[in-house]
Amino acid sequence: MxxxxxxxxxxxxxxxxASGGESLKKCYQCSTCTVVCNVTPDDKPFPRKEMMYAQWGMKDKLVSNPDIWLCHQCSDCTAYCPRGAKPGEVLNAVRKLSIRHVSMVPLFARIVQDPKLIWLLFAIPIALFFVFMPHKSLEFIRFDDKMVYHMFAPAEPHMYAPFVLKMIFGLTAVFSILSALTGIKRLWSGMKAQAGDVKSGGNLTGDIISSAKTIFAHSKFADCNVNRLRQWGHLLLVYSFVGLSISGIWALIYSYLFNFTGPYPFTDPMKLLSQASMLAFIAGIVIILYNRFAQAGKAGMGSYFDWIFLTIVSGIGATGILALALRLANVSAGYAAFYLHVVFVWLLLAYAPYSKFAHLFYRTTAMVFARHTNRES
Ligand code: SF4
Ligand code: SF4
Structure with missing residues (x-):
């Protein structure tokens, strides 16, 4: 040998x-986790071998390992591990480090992943929108020298989306897309280098389509036992993001092609889609939070990495509803709620390729890679 x-x-x-995998040293390599995992491929299954790599600090074997991303964090392994080594949480911690490893701007990964930098995480968008929203709302707010007053009590409460907001979000979206593409490229190269001479399947488009089908059906989550409810929460969140993205593009088309900038009637199809998506979003968050607490004993409570992401998405839902309710009630504080809503939405968008949201990009990449290399059919 x-x-x-x-x-x-x-x-x-x-x-x-430090990233939430503090239990890793308890592992004594019994392989129960690998046996109970219904998501792993049969050939060279996970997560036992990843636990060994983690114990030995074998960074090169882990940060570009497709298996850490094929794991769906269902926690079956954590629930059944006889040593309480929590392999599901260890893999979650490794994924966080993988994101840092492939990130285009490592500082962004640090800001969203390090609890000591939570003040900076929020300070950036709070300052950004505090500076820009009132100034560029001049034409809407009939600005005089009371900038702060106007910021929180605009004369026309529905005029919330001045040009500068679209510019900030447009540039942030470009940054996020570039970051995600860079990360995907680096992860793919790393997985290829690690796979060595493993032969690829050839039809990349077919692999992407079949992976997308699996993701939209959430069929991998259906294989989990302990966290069954999580499948529905996760599914609702995925479809709500799709619905909100479509309604956002729809609103841009209204604005730029038809010069229709709102306020939109509640019966408008775009508005109906965005409201249905928002309801799905809230239901998804409630299910995920409920499940997280209900299964804490078996699956663990998660780490800062999980909770900061849940805080951001919950913040979007809570401030969005509050802003809408206050606007309908014609209360000027609606603008303050909207300001916070914009802060949370920006956090989600700007840090998407650096936070837990990045699993959307990297798990998809790993699933395509697994099919492309015939690791999964
Ligand atoms: S993580 Fe737990 S179940 Fe898996 S090999 Fe280690 S001790 Fe066994
Ligand atoms: S968390 Fe679930 S998918 Fe991930 S290794 Fe454990 S059992 Fe498998």
């Missing part, structure tokens, strides 16, 4: 522990 020299990276072990 060929000899292999292992050089453990102890700093990487410390990073995993």
């Amino acid at each position: 060929a000899e292999q020299v292992i050089s453990p990276d102890l700093n990487f072990v410390k990073d995993i522990i």
Whole structure:
């Protein structure tokens, strides 16, 4: 048998522990986790081997490992591990470090992943919109020298989307897309390098389509046992994001092609779609939060990485509803609620390729790669 020299990276072990994988040293390699995981492929299954890599600090084996992304964090392995090593949470911590590894701007990954930088995470959009929203609302707010007063009590409460907001969000979207594409490219290259001479299947388009079908049906989640309810919460969130994205593009078409900038009647199809998506969004968040607490004993409570993401998406829902309710009640504080809503939406968009949201890009990449290399059919 060929000899292999292992050089453990102890700093990487410390990073995993600091990222929520503090239980990893309890693992004694019994393989129960691999046996109970219904999501893993049969050939070279996970997560036992990843637990070993993590214990040894084998960073190169982990940060570009498609298996850490094929894991759907269903927590079956965590529930059944006889040692309480919580492999599901360890893999979650490794995914966080993988995001950092492939990120285009590592500082962004640090800001959203490090609890010590939570003040900076929120300070950036709070300052950004505090500076820009009132100034560019001049034409709507009949600005005088009381900038703060106007910021929180505009004369025309529905005039909430001046040009500068569209510019900020447009540029942020470009940054996010570039970040995601860079990360996907780096992850793909890393997975290819790690796979070595594994043959690819050839039909990349077919692999992308079949992976997309699996994602939209959430069929992998259906294989989980402990966290069955999570499938529905996750599914509602995915479709609500799709619905909100379509209604956002629809609103842009109204604005730029038909010069129709709102307020939109509640019976408008675009408005109906956005409201239905918002309801699905809220239901998804409620199910995920309920499930998180209900299953905490078996599946663990998650780490800061999970909770900051849940805080941002919950913040979007809560401030969105509040802003709408206050606007309907014609209360000027609706603008303050809308200001906070804009802050939360920007956080989600700007940090999408750096936060837990990035699993949308990287799990999809890993699923396509697994099909393309015949690891999964
Ligand atoms: S994580 Fe738990 S179940 Fe998996 S190999 Fe280690 S001790 Fe066994
Ligand atoms: S969390 Fe679920 S999918 Fe991930 S390794 Fe454990 S059992 Fe498998």
